[in-house]
Amino acid sequence: PALTLTVNGVEHALDVPAGRFLAEVLRYDLGLTGTKIGCNEAECGACTVIVDGRSVDSCIFPAFKAQGAEVLTIEGVAATWAAHQSPVSNLQSQENGDWRLETEELHPLQEAFVHYGATQCGFCTPGFIMQSKTLLDANDNPGDDEIKHCLKDTYCRCTGYTSIVGAVKAAAEKMRTGHLPEPELPGVVEPLAQIGKPLPRPDAVAKVTGTAMYTDDYLxxxxxxxxxxxxxxxxxxxxxxxxxxxxxxxxxxxxxxxxxxxxxxxxxxxxxxxxxxxxxxxxxxxxxxxxxxxxxxxxxxxxxxxxxxxxxxxxxxxxxxxxxxxxxxxxxxxxxxxxxxxxxxxxxxxxxxxxxxxxxxxxxx
Structure with missing residues (x-):
């Protein structure tokens, strides 16, 4: 059957088998592997995308429910903030010397996740950013409890969540004021060249933009x-x-x-x-x-x-x-x-x- 939908501003017409889920269409038909399939039963939140302004678990969301819909994935988030300046040319990949997104502008959520250390292994990061975006689109000044409630069904085993909540709050401030606040760090008795400073991971930009590749992302x-x-x-x-x-x-x-x-x-x-x-x-x-x-x-x-x-x-x-x-x-x-x-x-x-x-x-x- 024919499925027509718009993904990240681009219209697609696909021949999709009945019973296929949206995550499968995004990943395997369109090659948008930033949307991760973790639990595959709508428990972990890694597969979160936005359909017509609403966050959904795409691993159980029937593809044909997105017929004629506007779908936003992690790959398209930066473009929604294109009018604002957030160059990432100072963050160079240590693996291949090219982020592939070296001059692209990041959404405040993506920028904050980089600088607050809110992405570590990175597998869950797209889901957190997509879910957080639905919150900040409706409320650009949420409190801690509102952020935690929004993210209660999205799971991370690396960060302990503190850096994620901090990143969402920082992104909200950037959206309101144009300024991303510096992370609050514990004091260091004798500051060193690197220790005690918020250094971004070399692969952070790839992880917050959905271009980092994991085993199931290779075709x-x-x-x-x-x-x-x-x-x-x-x-x-x-x-x-x-x-x-x-x-x-x-x-x-x-x-x-x-x-x-x-x-x-x-x-x-x-x-x-x-x-x-x-x-x-x-x-x-x-x-x-x-x-x-x-x-x-x-x-x-x-x-x-x-x-x-x-x-x-x-x-x-x-x-x-x-x-x-x-x-x-x-x-x-x-x-x-x-x-x-x-x-x-x-x-x-x-x-x-x-x-x-x-x-x-x-x-x-």
Missing amino acids: FAEMLHGATLRSEHPHARILSIDASAALALPGVHCVLTQADIPGELRHGLVEYDWPAFAGGQFPARYVGDPIALVVADTNELAHDALKLIKVEYEVLPAVTDPVSARRPDAPVLHPDRPDGNLLKHIKVRHGDLEAGFAAADVIVE
């Missing part, structure tokens, strides 16, 4: 797409996997399971106790544990094939908290570990314990 000719089949149960043994119907679909190249891994099955940071796929001697240990990977010509085909894979489970008792995990009769999640469900036993002793207990108002055992 190649004849590229194959993967989709993961995940466990429906918190604890279950995989008895069998029947992928014959999925493999029969034209365009499906393979379905990979644990049996297809020729080397080490497990990986991990603290311990090598995380199998790449559940199966065989390793049961599924949480809802979402990977079981199989479909590789197909398109993303849609890979996900369609997932629905055809049949998994036979032996559902096992779940372990849902540390207390029950330590009980003698608790199901053992890692049978190959000598200490069962215990990863490590750490004792911390500091000061005079007896004196501490004697001086305590309450003792809880």
Whole structure:
């Protein structure tokens, strides 16, 4: 079916399959990869765009609801502030020597996110800027509580949010006065050349304008797409996997399971106790544990094939908290570990314990 919409001031007419979501159209049909897909279920806010002046979670927003609409993505935000001066030529990329946006003017939100350190890994940054823009378009002098309420459904694991709230307030001041205030920094006893100064990240401009590239942002000719089949149960043994119907679909190249891994099955940071796929001697240990990977010509085909894979489970008792995990009769999640469900036993002793207990108002055992 034909979809006509205007994105960042440019009209597009596309032939889009029914059931496609706006984020997919923006990313995979138009190449606007600044809109990120994080959770893919409207929980994290990374996919936020503005449709006819209203912020939406584009990962669940049907593309055809945007029929005839004006859509603004992170790539188009700077142009909405084009009449104001905010050159970024002093921020040079350390990776390729060219921001690709060296002389482009930034929106106050983008400028503030750069100078306030409000973008770190940067994956969530487009969502925060888009959501904040809807607030500042309606209210250019919001308080902390209004900013926090606006951003309550947009998540960041890097910043702790303080720098983000500060950046939004600073952007609001820039919109009102034309001046971006300097970040408030803790005092430094002996100031050094760099330490204690608000230095922008070398990649900050790319992250606030949506041009920073992450793994899922790369597209190649004849590229194959993967989709993961995940466990429906918190604890279950995989008895069998029947992928014959999925493999029969034209365009499906393979379905990979644990049996297809020729080397080490497990990986991990603290311990090598995380199998790449559940199966065989390793049961599924949480809802979402990977079981199989479909590789197909398109993303849609890979996900369609997932629905055809049949998994036979032996559902096992779940372990849902540390207390029950330590009980003698608790199901053992890692049978190959000598200490069962215990990863490590750490004792911390500091000061005079007896004196501490004697001086305590309450003792809880």
